[in-house]
Amino acid sequence: MRAIVEGDRAALVAATADRLAALLAECIAAQGRATIALTGGSVGIELLASLVDRDIDWERVVVTWSDERFVPADSPDRNARQAREALFDRVPIPADNVRELPASDGRSLDDAAERATAMLAALGGIDLTLLGMGPDAHVASLFPGLPGVGEVGTRVIAVRDSPKPPPERLSFTLDAINGSERVWLIVAGADKAEAVALAHSGAGAVEAPAGAVEGRLETLMLLDDAAAGRLAD
Template sequence: MRQPELLIQADAEDLAYAVASRFITRVVDAQSTGGVAHVVLTGGRVAAVVYRAVAESPARVEIDWRRVEFWWGDERFLPDGDPDRNETQARDALLSHVDVDPARVHPMPADTGQGAEAAAATYAAELAGVPKFDVLMLGVGPDGHVASLFPGYPQLEVTDVDAVAVHDSPKPPPTRVSLTFPRLARAREVWFVVSGEDKADAVAQALGGGDIPAARPKGEDRTLWLIDQAAASKLA
């Protein structure tokens, strides 16, 4: 497996537009043989800017949006439409502005009273038959978590299912649903999109081989760390 590649932009805005451009190119490439592109979206402050940049880019017309399958790496287990859900963020910034096929948008289940374990099982079943993601985007927390896989939590060691419930999250809301490491690993390209000085220690640890969750996901073909100068400030 190739070593991760590091690409540094001046600031969060430059980073967002660089990621947006790369995203459009990658999806077009994935569709070039006539197939469907499978992409995994993330949440967070940079992700929202990336999605808006994609929606505003003239190059977005190069994508056949009806042939994109959208997935999520994790989700806050909240009612449908809650502004804190990653799905809501992505719909507001991108999906409502392009001609997606609603049947190809796969949000993690919202909280309807069924419990996060049932929601995780439902999502794992929906993922059955999806061989690989073409591109999977991840943010990184200051503590080094990715998706909703937090340092020291038992979900880090789950290998027999594709999605798990997470309770007592160290950041709100306390209940979440997350893909597991084996499912995150089934991606041709994994992109870490990270901005801000508060993430610099985690970036340095992950790229230095530290024992944190962010050090673990790797793309089968390519692993990219797309970060800004502030997030890169602790790198040697």
């Protein structure tokens, strides 16, 4: 896991937008499309909003999410709705290219996890999984000490005991995250500094799920100065 410090929060978002736009262009040139799994959270949504005016061939970009709150489709809490408002309703991406994880409307959480796993399998390889990180070093909806960090044999799990509301969520497993070609964690704020240092030290999945992520080609931790404040400790 390589740490890259980009200055303040605004500089982090701008630099990551540059990096992401370049990667999308590279993937499209090499293979005809780019497939990315997005993250929610305030920095993740700021990143998406900063892509609105970028020169990106959206018709060749396919997106999904590494986790989602299991709430109705029209809930403002959904990562997908926030992403649509920030970016996808403002750029010419085909509707079929936006692969949302299932909402709670008319289905059980277990059924939603099965559907999401099937969707992910049909999607094929993921070029990049973007992740935020919590002050407890959680990623997606994989939390320290909870059973989800040890799930194997499936790619999307039902989460019923999230310490953050709402308690019911869908989440990529570590197997799904680490099956991506690249994994980027984008992290801002002094409240994340201890978790960043712990994850960067190579802590195990039970203690720090963020420390257990590893892309097949690349693993980056993209930080602002505040989040990187404990790396030298």
